[in-house]
Amino acid sequence: MMLGIVSLMLFNIADSYFVSQLGTHQLAALGFTFPVSFTVISLSIGLSIGTSATIARLIGSGNESGARQLTTDNLLMTTLLMVTIAVLATQMIDPLFRLLGAGDDLLPYIDQYMSVWFGGAVFYVLIMVSNSSLRASGDTRSPALLMGISSLLNFILDPIMIFGWGPVPALGIQGASIASCIAWGLTAVFALWNLYFNKGLLVLRIESVSVALQHWMMVMKIGFPAALSNMMTPIAAAIMTAIVATHGPEAVAAFGVGSRLESLSLLANLALSMTLPPFISQNFGRGYVDRVRGAYLAAVKFALLWQAAVYLLLLLFAGGIGSLFSDNDSVISLIGLWILIVPLGFGFQAVTFLTASSFNALHQPIRAMRISIFRLFCLYVPLGLLGNYLADLQGMFIGFVIANMCTAAMAYWWMQRHLKRL
Structure with missing residues (x-):
């Protein structure tokens, strides 16, 4: 699953890289599409x-028969939902992106990109749901392979569709969207075939129809709160970025580098958070609560030890990492400060999202959502603001660590209590 996540990161990097060759306006237009995508x-x-x-x-x-029927019904309902969203969203591109602040100089490029992207999103979501069905059966290799295939196809098709090649005309930013759609469409066919x-x-x-709707509601009972939880993260990040911006562009640049380092540092545990839930759900369905508890405890121990090792590596190469991203002494110094403090809380952050994913696996989605809300809006943002007020960026970073530690302790206690009750 780590390989699969890396391939998804490369997918987005490839799009940004090739579109950047077209010009600043096209790259800015692509940036505006992020909140919607x-x-x-x-x-x-x-x-x-x-x-x-x-x-x-x-x-x-x-x-087994119920699992097959639910998989079929779920994919059908997902397709109908995404087609409906794509049709409606395509009609609202201009007013939607004007609301987000896009000007007349960028709207033509956004329209070219998103008018195709919304159609391709149907295939993207089908891939994600198909892969989760495969993981539910215990197969994590096929989803990773499918994500790798998708990323490779996009990387090959991007320059062809954007800049043209042979009989294929240069389609500009729309070519990037078409390349993504073709890659997703072919990968979706492979996923369904598998x-x-x-x-x-x-x-x-x-x-x-009634059984299909019943199956759909079973999935959405967990899926909807989980989707809301994911949407909260960029909202909290946007709030803190706005506060960081008061310290100047160097601070924003360092904070942006830190966000990228955070994603890479947590990669192993992000992959674990995708493979742990099927194991827990299967054993929960069989009534093997001791195996559920054992898996959860093993994941928590691994998260703390692994992230401690990652922290030591980041400290060891802190100077080199800063100079890799910038030649500005202030930015390098702030990146060093970030590395010194913030990754101390990554082990606890991993415990938090592993606990949330475990609650989802135990069909307790509201508990999982409460953990996310508690971390982001009761601790992370308030303590970050308080730390910034008391000790500027250093205080903010310390606030982040304290927030992750407190949330992890609460989440762990809550999970242990729930498992004891089971």
Whole structure:
């Protein structure tokens, strides 16, 4: 799953790199699409979490036929939902992006990109939901391979569609969107083929509309709160970025580098948060609560030890990391300050999102959402603001660490209490 996550990161990097060759306006237009595309991505993550937890529990309880029918119904309903969203959103591109602050000079490029992207998003979400169905059955290799294929296809098609090649005309920023859609479309076909022929998790029939809706609601009961939780993270990040901006552009640059380092530092535990839930859901469905507890405790121990090792590595190479991203002494110094303080809380941050994913796997999505709300808006943002007031950026960074420590302690206690009750 780590390889799969890296391939998704490369997918976005490739788009940004090739579009940047077209000019500043096109790159700025691509930047404006992020909030909208992230909303769709958050929805797909929520659907994936709900799918994985529901199917894995059915498989664990021995209801293989129910798992097949739910997988089929879920993919059908997901397709109908995304087609509806794509049709409606395509009609609202101009007013939506004007609301986000896009000017007349950027709207033509945004329209070219998003008018195609919304259609391709149907395939993207299908891939995510199909992959979560595969993980629910215990297969983590196929999803990683499919994400790798998607990233490779996009990397090959991007320069061809953007700049033209042979009979293919240069399509500019719209070419980047078309390349993504083709890559997603082909990967979605591979994913569905794998589900039907190799895993036997699809059936070519629908029992009834009422059963399909019932299955859909089972997935959305977990998926909707999970999607909302994902949407909260960029909101909190935007608030803190605005506060950091009061310290000058150097601070914003260093904070941006820190955000990228955070994603890389947590990579292993992010992958673990995708593979732990199917294991928990299957054993929960079978009634093996001791195995659930054992898996959760092992994940917590790994998270703390792994992130401690990552912290030591970051400290060791702190000077080199700063100079790698900037030649400005102030920026390098602030990156060093970030590395010294913020990664101390990464182990606790990992415990927090592993606990939230475990609650989702145990069909307790509201508890998982409460953990996210508590961390971001009761501790992370308030303590960051307080720390900034008391001791500027250093205080803010310390506030982040304290927030992660307190949330992890609360989440761990809450999970232990819930498992004891089970």
